[in-house]
Amino acid sequence: MRRISSSKKGKPYGNVKPKNYRAIYEEKFYDILLQLRYPLMTIIFFTTLGVLMLMIINQKTDGKSVLNYLFHTIITFSTVGYTEGYDTERLMLNRFFTSIFIIITLPLVYMYGLVSVVNIFMNSNIQEIYRYWRMYKNMEKLKGHYIVCNFNGITKELIKVLKKRKIKFVLIEPDRSKEEEIKEFGVEFYVIDEPYKRDVLLGVGIEKARGLITAFEENTQDIAVIVTARLIRPDREGFYIVSTATNEESAEKMKLLGSNEVIVPNIAIGRRIASFIFHRSTPILDRFLERIAYGERTDIDLIEVYIDDKNELIDKKLKDIKLPQETGTTVVAIIKENGKMKISPSGDTVIDRGDHLILLGHPKALRRAEEFIKKYHIETEAIS
Amino acid sequence: MIKWGKVWSDFFIFLALTSNVGFIFSGDPYQLIIALGVNLIATVLKFGAKKILAAELLATALVADLHLIPATILYFTHTHVDLAIGLAIGAVIANVISIIMLIIEIIFEYSKEEDY
Incomplete structure (x- = not known):
């Protein structure tokens, strides 16, 4: 038989479609409309x-009379x-019809139709649905963001x-009970x-993201996330993963x-305690490096530059x-090839x-x- | 198996067309009221359908309504009865398009059932 198969050129992570969070809330809105169908139909049918x-x-059948009849019908079923x-010549017939009409339309149009329309609107949380919808609509536009897994300390x-630092990120939390706290x-x-x-990772835009942070309490969960993320983004340079173990x-x-970097909280804390014992803080220099590293100070930073063997700066003095x-x-320090560190090198230090x-x-x-420094790099690749 | 929900909505979609055509040929006020009521119900029944072409179906239904409501007002105020008939013809075209799309949808659904 004819089959619309989806065996196009497969992606390395399998044929998975991104989960569309916006569409989920759009569907919820359609569900409200769906509930309105029969009550509204009843109202229109009995008005007609x-x-x-x-x-x-x-x-x-003149316009004025028809408008009067419409008015009469509406004030009848809305009680x-x-x-x-x-004015009418057939008052008695008119009233006889209206009596029967009220008996039928009071439960059907008033109770079922009008009341349930109001009820659906009151109970359906349209505002909430709109809030989610808008959030996920904006989420689709994110680029170069980070993905943070799990909401914890x-x-x-x-x-x-x-x-x-005004860096955009998407938080993924499996536990629904934490939602209020996240909000x-x-x-x-x-x-x-x-x-x-x-599909979840694709849905939060992992293909456009810059990195992922996973910090579950359990290693197995972290590993599952790392493996899945690496499956979709195999390039270690282009997609940065940090995790805890x-x-x-x-x-x-x-x-x-x-994972590009793994932090073991117990070891990190132990080392921090040790550092406090060996480096008592002073009021001015209070946790200077820490504040740079943790992004509290945005006006100062540290970087590392590697001098490869095709650089003209080799054998020059600082x-x-x-x-x-x-x-x-x-230059605050030079780390030699053998791992030795030279702190605050003098001007006479020669670069190797x-x-x-x-x-x-x-x-x-x-x-x-x-x-x-890049300027001094000798372009030999171009010749060879 | 007949799906009765579908019979219900399809019934009103077809009835919208037939009652509309009836008004154009008779120019009768009763028929106009029926056509308007049926068209409104046909619109409401298309609410929230999660099928392909659902948006297009709803759009055509709204077009038909927006032709018939002014037509009704014009007709009963006796200002432009000709224009009212003209608007009703517009609504008929919208109804016809809606039925064509309904048929396309039915074909799609059958081919899907064959597949899986």
Whole structure:
């Protein structure tokens, strides 16, 4: 038999369509309309019938009379009911018809028709549906955003920083009971769904996203999310995944499976405590590096620049490069190829191949410095 | 198996066309009221249908209503009776299009049933 098969050129992650969150709420709106069908039909049917019958009984078809009959019909079934409001020769017949009409239309049109129309509107939460619909409509436009999985203490802190830096993100939380809390926390985009599903990740725009953060309490859930995300976005450079693990063994596994960075909370906390013991804070220099790293200070940043063996800067002294004068950044440390670190190198320090220069400065100046160092790169690829 | 919900809505869609045509040829006020009522019901019954062409079907029904409501007003105020007939003809065309789309939808649905 003829079959409209979907065996087009398959995608590496299988033939999964993105879940369309907007359409879900559009359908909810259609469901409200669907419920309105029969009540509205009853109202229209009996209005037409009433006008027609009054036209037949009174034998009048001029515009004024028809409008009077329409008015009469509506005040009858809506139980407003004063008398005819027009002169007629067949008053008794008219009233006989109206009596029967009221008996039929009071339950059908008033109780079933009008009351249920009002009821449907009152109970259907149209405002809520509209709110979701608008959120998901805007979510579809997101580009270069981050996906955050699970709403907990760790991600709450992360969300605060992302909001401060005005970075867009979508939160995925499988537990529906947390929805109120998420709403109160002021999360702009969220879905209540299972993040390890391909259609969910595609639905929140993973193909256009810049990275994904997964911080479940259980390693298995994190691994499921990492694997699914890497399946859709295999490029480690283009799509950045950060996750949390409860132990080092799982952390290693997550890295092998595709996570760019894995944080083990217990180890991180332990090291932080140690750092407080060895570096007592002073009022001015209070957690200086921490504030840079956590994005509290947006005017200063650290970057790392690698000097490969095709760079003209090799064998030059730091003071000859004039990096502070040219770009406004400072070399605070050099990490040698063998892993040894040279802190605050003097101007006479010579740059070797394989060095990593650690630069400190304003984000704009750092970008200038990167360009500056790139300029000295010898373009040999073009010749070969 | 006959789906009675479908009979109900299809019945009103066809009746909308026939009653409309009836008004054009008779020019009778009773027929106009019937045509208007039936057209409105046909519109309401298309609410919330989640099928292909649902939007188009609803649109044609609304077009028919927006022809017939002014036609009714014009007819009963005795200002432009000719125009009222003209508007009713417009509504008939909308009804015909709606029936064509209904048939397309039926064909699509049958081919889908064959597939799966």
